[in-house]
Amino acid sequence: MKNNHKLTSIPKIFEMQQVIDPKFLKDEIEKISSFGNRWVGSEGEKSTRRYLFKRFQELGLEDVEIEEFDCLRYTPKHSKLSVETPLQETIPCFPLEYSGDGVVKGEIVYVADGSEESIRALKDLGYSLEGKIALLLSDTPAFRIPKLLEEGVAGFVVATDAPEDLIPALAAKTYPPELEDPMRWRLTVPGVIISRKSLHRLLSLMSVGKVIVEIRHESEYSIEKTGNVIGILKGLEEERMIVVGAHYDSQIKGIGVWDNLTGTSLLLALAQFFRSKRLKKSLVFIAFGAEEIGLWGSTVYVENHLDELKEKCLCMLCMDAVSSAYPAERSLWSEGWLKDFIMKVCEENGVSIENTHRLNLSYSDYYPFKVKGIPSAMLWEHPPVNPYYHTEKDTIRYVDVNKLAFMGTLYAKIISSLDEL
Numbered sequence: 001m002k003n004n005h006k007l008t009s010i011p012k013i014f015e016m017q018q019v020i021d022p023k024f025l026k027d028e029i030e031k032i033s034s035f036g037n038r039w040v041g042s043e044g045e046k047s048t049r050r051y052l053f054k055r056f057q058e059l060g061l062e063d064v065e066i067e068e069f070d071c072l073r074y075t076p077k078h079s080k081l082s083v084e085t086p087l088q089e090t091i092p093c094f095p096l097e098y099s100g101d102g103v104v105k106g107e108i109v110y111v112a113d114g115s116e117e118s119i120r121a122l123k124d125l126g127y128s129l130e131g132k133i134a135l136l137l138s139d140t141p142a143f144r145i146p147k148l149l150e151e152g153v154a155g156f157v158v159a160t161d162a163p164e165d166l167i168p169a170l171a172a173k174t175y176p177p178e179l180e181d182p183m184r185w186r187l188t189v190p191g192v193i194i195s196r197k198s199l200h201r202l203l204s205l206m207s208v209g210k211v212i213v214e215i216r217h218e219s220e221y222s223i224e225k226t227g228n229v230i231g232i233l234k235g236l237e238e239e240r241m242i243v244v245g246a247h248y249d250s251q252i253k254g255i256g257v258w259d260n261l262t263g264t265s266l267l268l269a270l271a272q273f274f275r276s277k278r279l280k281k282s283l284v285f286i287a288f289g290a291e292e293i294g295l296w297g298s299t300v301y302v303e304n305h306l307d308e309l310k311e312k313c314l315c316m317l318c319m320d321a322v323s324s325a326y327p328a329e330r331s332l333w334s335e336g337w338l339k340d341f342i343m344k345v346c347e348e349n350g351v352s353i354e355n356t357h358r359l360n361l362s363y364s365d366y367y368p369f370k371v372k373g374i375p376s377a378m379l380w381e382h383p384p385v386n387p388y389y390h391t392e393k394d395t396i397r398y399v400d401v402n403k404l405a406f407m408g409t410l411y412a413k414i415i416s417s418l419d420e421l
């Protein structure tokens with residue numbers, strides 16, 4: 001990664017009065033951290049849900065409820081990738097999230113980034129992917145897998161540019177999840193993930209001739225009950241609303257402080273800050289469940305409340321991995337009028353946004369809203385990512401609560417400005 005990123009500091013000429021208390025954030029982070037790991041279906045996840053329900057009530061939110069839903073939990077067990085021809089060799093790999101269990105053997109075909117264009121280029125040469133193992137280089141294989149399955153591929157080897165120790169955490173996250181029958185969401189064929197170095201090894205073998213590989217993938221699938229915690233601060237004009245959301249689940253390892261107790265603690269802090277204000281619009285605070293394994297909670301919410309959202313919702317603000325102790329760029333992911341509006345609010349308050357991004361990737365809970373045409377935004381620090389992202393090391397040690405409180409104040413300023421519209 002590049003080293004020339006600017007340090008996200010608290011601007012000296014910052015004109016806003018700081019309204020979020022770092023101590024409040026620290027206390028909430030420490031409290032929720034004490035519940036342990038929050039992987040879907042874990043005890044820590046259940047305790048966190050109960051705790052957030054109680055806190056929403058204590059903070060004076062109205063109509064506090066837990067919107068329950070079923071989701072498909074995937075737990076990786078084992079994976080193996082072996083080259084059988086032209087020589088025998090094992091390539092290091094990780095299980096591809098949500099892929100099918102079993103063993104499959106076949107000729108490997110490099111489909112580049114797996115885009116429709118790449119597939120067509122192969123087909124134009126008279127090449128069929130039927131029964132072949134697709135080798136692709138992609139950090140978002142979820143977007144490529146459906147089309148490749150249609151072509152009849154028998155397995156996936158996905159190469160990623162993610163650093164070696166982040167590979168398992170950046171596995172395929174498919175979207176949209178299958179809400180009606182979660183079990184159906186499991187891919188029909190097995191898959192593994194490899195590093196770019198291993199991709200080069202396979203490509204060099206393929207340059208000599210046909211390469212046959214065997215993929216083995218074992219995992220555990222279960223249906224888990226989970227839920228979104230929802231609470232409302234009713235505004236003077238109840239017919240207009242702003243959704244403020246943050247997921248509270250974590251990856252399978254660790255207690256996920258940066259991702260996402262930063263967003264979860266800010267959700268509580270913003271509820272506390274705005275409860276004494278008489279806003280025009282209603283603020284709907286949502287702690288989403290099951291984000292890490294495919295945006296289940298936000299997809300369920302959008303599905304269940306679509307008419308209300310279309311009629312009343314001005315926009316959705318997503319808080320995910322908001323701020324760490326690491327130097328990074330301040331980044332706004334948004335589109336259209338909302339992006340311009342937030343950029344203007346930041347500029348007026350002397351806050352620079354070093355990086356902007358469209359909402360074309362299903363990286364967090366803004367995505368199901370965006371897909372249904374609800375203006376959405378996520379303000380966070382990226383790149384580079386916290387090196388401890390999605391690992392056991394994602395603890396409070398690597399989060400600077402002062403910097404987080406600053407981001408919270410910025411969110412508060414944005415919400416106040418949106419309320420004036």
Ligand SMILES: [Zn+2]
Binds near residue numbers: 247259260291321
């Ligand atoms: Zn997250």
